[in-house]
Amino acid sequence: MNDRLRLFCFVIVFGIGLIQLQVGAFGQGPSDSKTDSVLKLIDSKISEMWEAHSLKPSNPASDGEWCRRVHLDLIGRIPTVDELKRFTNDKSDSRKRSLVERLLYSDEYTEEFARHWTTVWSNLLIGRTGGTGNNSMISRDGMHKFLRDSFARGTPYDQFVKELITANGTVQPGSSDFNGAANFLIDKVNQDSAAQATAATSQLFLGLQVQCTQCHNHPFNDWKQQKYWEMNAFFRQTRAFRGRTDADSPILADQDFRGESGNIDEADLFYELRNGLLKVAYPVFVDGTEIPKSGYVNAVNRRQELASLVVSSPYFGRMMLNRMWAHFLGYGLVNPIDDMGPHNLPSHPELLDELAELFVGSEYDLRQLMTWIVLSKPYSLSSECNSNNQMDDPLLGQTPKFSHFYIRQMTAEQLYESMLVLAGGGAGELSYEDQEAQRNRWLRLFTTTFGNDEGRESTTFNGTIPQILLMFNGEMTRNATKGQSGLISKAAAMNNADSVNILFQAGLSRQPTREETRIAQSLLQARGGNRTEALEDLWWVILNSNEFIFVH
Amino acid sequence: MKKESAWQTPRGMSRRHFMSHVAGASALLGSSLALGNSLQAHAAELKRRGKAAILLWMGGGPSTIDLFDLKPGASTGGPFRPIATSGDVQICEHLPLLAQNMDKLSIVRNMSTREADHTRGTYYMQTGFVPQPNIEYPSYGSVISHQLHSARQDLEIPPFISIGGGSEGPGFLGMAWAPFVVDSNGNVQNLNMGVEANRLAERVQALKALETRFIKQNRGPAAAEHAAVIQKTLNLMTSQQMDAFRVEREPEQMRERYGNNNFGRGCLMARRLVETGVSFVEVNFGGWDNHQNIFPTLQNNRLPNLDQGMSALVEDLSQRGMLQDTAIIWMGEFGRTPRINGDTGRDHWARCWSVVVGGAGLKPGIAVGQTNEDGTAVEGASYSSENLMATICKALGISLSTTFTSTSGRPIKIANGAKPIDELFG
Incomplete structure (x- = not known):
């Protein structure tokens, strides 16, 4: 009797613990009223454009079709027959919301959700082949582990990016000082004065393509070569080291930057103009913010500074919003999606700004952003065109108006x-x-x-x-x-x-x-x-x- | 006993013939098959007949100042010395076999471009246009195979082959003009289904019905393109011409002459493919992005293979009488800095660099244009990607007044309407 009671208590305590763990680890769906107001915003901005172009949107996609696309986009595969039936048998008005919440927040799907977004982000951060070549220091397993943990935990996007930019440590799981995030930069800092680190960080997180300004001023916006090298200066305190033996993990570490003219208190670098003249550069962020010039890591950690500047830049939220919009709707509000410089105008500027602001305001909650987009009207439309909207197709060179769903190939x-x-x-x-x-x-x-x-x-x-x-x-x-x-x-x-x-x-x-x-x-x-x-x-x-x- | 059904192969019909029926090839190719009859071909088409081009793509940006426009004695010159050739030009001492064939090729030494980023430079050199957000331009192979297609009715394999991948895509010309990518061993994966021909035919027939339903639902052009590529795949699966990929069927002596390495095999395959009727072949040879330690890398690693493969190709084409119809283009996305950097390497440099061209009636054995004493600037007039593209098109009998219509309905002139390089004609 006593034992039974104890067991009973244990079950209760353990059960509550589980529930708490679940909520703590995986958060909760967004509130309905908040979601409603965001959906209203998206639908009104998108409809305005339809009206302006006299476009008649396609009919809504069938339940089966919608169920298929939302599975592919959120968890990376088509639904099983059982999953399909569960959805199509649900006749309530909230069936779409329930499905999205299930895919994003229930334990049943945590692993698949994290796996899918790990794939998406590995391809962005290290490519499909990173870590497979002989000379590569990348550990794909290490990168995956970091990403899987981040998505399973629901790490806010700003935190996620900070961890990637500032990572130090070894790249292989199981090694001491392991930090899987270090895989992002491990192959990008040693060669060509960290050109790849500069380009990838600016492009992935800010949508700014500075790499062309490495050698000359930008051909169609007002960025100067100087801008590239000032961004580049942020990566000069970083070095990747190979392990002593093959079994040892490579390691990414900060080290003092002595400056190219040897004055560590004002650690400078030089680059060559097209006319052959040399110019000096110090770390200055793309918006003109300067940081102290010291090369000592203890005085100024340049990557830490950069990470803070990146996540507080107005480009930061906009870039991620655009990326996510394109993930679900096939095209961004700006295209190409990671070229958001001033020369490349968005199709729906107000929507881009307001939605980005809401995303920032949600404390960079990715699953909330996903919910907003997949429940929105443009995402609900059929890919079958009517006679009125078939010209709305980016394949025909048109700016996307999202009056029907644009079909696209599955990824491999x-x-x-x-x-x-x-x-x-x-x-x-x-x-x-x-x-x-x-x-x-x-x-x-x-x-x-x-x-x-x-x-x-x-x-x-x-x-x-x-x-x-x-x-x-x-x-x-x-x-x-x-x-x-x-x-x-x-x-x-x-x-x-x-x-x-x-x-x-x-x-x-x-x-x-x-x-x-x-x-x-x-x-x-x-x-x-x-x-x-x-x-x-x-x-x-x-x-x-x-x-x-x-x-x- | 199997039941008689409408899908069974009629006796006496070749598999290929049969396939072309079930898959609707007759519908797709019907009108052009009639046109392909040589009696009906008109003069312009005759001129394009048998023409082809081979692009030797040096991914990463080769150091042309060390290969084809040497500056001995200048601070920028590097350690390599120029040698005399069979043409009226000098080239690098580490290209001795190619030197014997420079009477068949010419160097354009006054290339000057603005794109020194790999992605942008590759796009620009392969399409003749700088990248633009709202339009995708087709690459050389797509443009040329598209233009020469009507003169190639017997071709069952894709008209644009990329050996080793790396090409820009077909842009607004559509997936039908995309490169068909193989590795340098010519391995084409997954060629056989492993079921009997009639079963394959029945599957294809049923597939056609599903495809058609989806296309008719008006979901944009991608759905129909999928069906068109299926058609091409079926042609290829049943074609004898796939033999062109089998480099190992060449005599051993010939394989040795080209070199038993990726680039050598690629060059040899390119010759076999052009012989079979393929109109554009791209052979990719990377590893030219030498920011460090450039001179030993070139001398020991890149140049021996380049020398052997390229010289064998040019010589072989010439001996077979094919060079007069086949344009050769050797280029990368840009050159490399005259200044030698702190890691004894050279960085990206688009301002003045060289490409090598020949065949298809282009004037051989000369150097077009020149750079200054230390190779830091072009002296006199310069040429750019679109001039080069116009030159190749003209040599292949493709009219420079050709205008494409982009998917958005914009007229796009071939090679961006540029003038060809005059020095290479007449």
Whole structure:
């Protein structure tokens, strides 16, 4: 009896602890009234533009279509048939809100959410190939660990960026002084006077492309070469060191900058003008803010100063807002999304400013921003155009007005994760590391690097022949279209109509049309009544269709 | 016994022929197949027939002051010495095989551009336009394969091949003109489905129905482009011309002559592809971004492969009578600083640098333009990316009054309406 009571108490205490932990670690959804007012703002600013251009927006997307896109954009894969049904069976007005809240805030999805955004941000910070070359000091595992923790915890965006810019420590998980954030800069500070660190920091977090001003004044705005080198000066106290042996982790560290003319109290650098003259530069932020010139880390830590200046810059919130807007809606309010200098005007300037301000005001809460965008009207629209709005298409060289959803290809990673979940959550027994290794092997099949110091990459997963070949004949498709695969064997056990339905729901989040049911029937005939083979064929067809590969 | 069905391969029909039916190739290519009949081809087309171009792309920005425009004795000159060649020019001593073939090539020494950032420079040199936010321009390979396409009806593999990747895309010309990327071993992954031909045909037939439904729903041009690329993929999967990628089928002697390395194999594959009818091949050879320790890197690492591969290509094309129809372009995104930096390297430099061109009737063996004594500025007139592009187009019989229409309906002149480099003609 006593024991029972104790157990009972323990359960209660432990249970409460869990709830607290959950709330503490993962925060809570935004309040409905706040969300309502932001949605109103977005919808009114976007509609104003439609009216100004006499555009009739498309109809809302079907529930299935919306459910598919929101899964792809928030957690990086298509919904399972069960997830789809759970959503479409919910007839309440708040079903979209409930789904978004589930994907963003429930424990069920924490891992997938963090994984997806880890992918997105690894590609931004170190590229798809960072850490795979012989000379690279990057540890992809270390970068992933930092990102996964940040997204799972819901670290505010300003804090996240500060940690990246100011990181010191070793880059490999498990090493002493490990700091995964150091992977961002580890390959970018030693070569070419930290040119890459300068360019990446300005471009990723501020949307300012200073790299062209390394060698000359900017061709179409008023930035001078001086600006580049003044930004560059912030990275001159930073150095990356290789481990003594291969097993030792590389380490990113601050060190005093003696200055190029040797006066550490006013540590300077020199650059060459196009006419061959040398000019001096000290750390000055893009808005003209100067910091003390000392090269001593203890007197002035230049990266710490830079991080504070970056996160308080008006460009900072705007850049992230634009990035997130483009993530969900296909194009930014400024395009290219990370070229937000004064020469490149936004399509919806008021929306950009006001929404950025709300994002800053939310203490840089990324999940709140995601909620606002995916619940907004433009995100809810169908990608089917009407006769009035088909010219609203950035592919036709128009400034986006968001009067319909712009279709876009899944990324290679979204495809991979979708195929994995279609295979039945497959990777099951594999450890996290093994899953990562498997995924990386697959992704590397179509990523190439260029022979230059910027680590610029290209992918053949871009809608061209190699990608079609991969989808037609690649190992992943072959495995997925084998009779033994989870989905097909499951379908084969159903009656004819249900088996066809489940494949369409799994791949395309919708029911087959009558014509498609007839096609499935013909395939069955062609296979001499062998249902498993016919389902293999049908599944191959679905996986290779434009409707599957596009986010729409 | 299988049931008879509408999708089974009719007996006596070749797989390729059959494929072209099921996949609707006849619909796509029908009208142009008729045009392709040589009897109906008009004069302009005859002129373009058999023309092709090979771009040897030196990613990273090669130090042309050390290769093709040496400044011995100047403080900027570096340690390499110039040697005489079979043409009326001198080049670097570490390019001895190429020197024997400079009677077939010319150097343009007065290139002057403004883009010294890799991304912008690559875009500018490969498209003839500086990057602009609202329009994507097509690269050389896309423009040239698009223009020469009507003279290449028999080609079943893509007209624009990039060996080693790295090219700019097709821009507003659309994904149908995107480069087909292979590695230097010519490996094309995933060519076979592993099911019988009739089953493949049935799958494709069903796929076509799904594709068409989605396209008809009016969701923008990307959906239809997907279907067009599927069509090209099917052509390729069934084509004998894929043999052109098989460099290993060349005699061993020939492979040795080009060099058993990525660049050498790429050059050899380029020749095989052009022989097969491909109109544009790009061979990528990176590693020129030598901010440090430039001279040993060039001498020991880059120049031997460049020398062997490029000289073999030019000589081989010439011996086969193909050089008169094939333009060669050797270039990177910019040159490198005359000033040698503190790490004994050279940095990015776009103000004065060189490219090498030849073939397709371009005047051989000369140097166009010149730079000053220490190689820091062009003396006299200079040329830029669009002039070079106009030159190549003209040599290939592509009219310089060609105007494209961008996706937004803007008229875009080929090579930005620039004049070709006069010295290379007549």
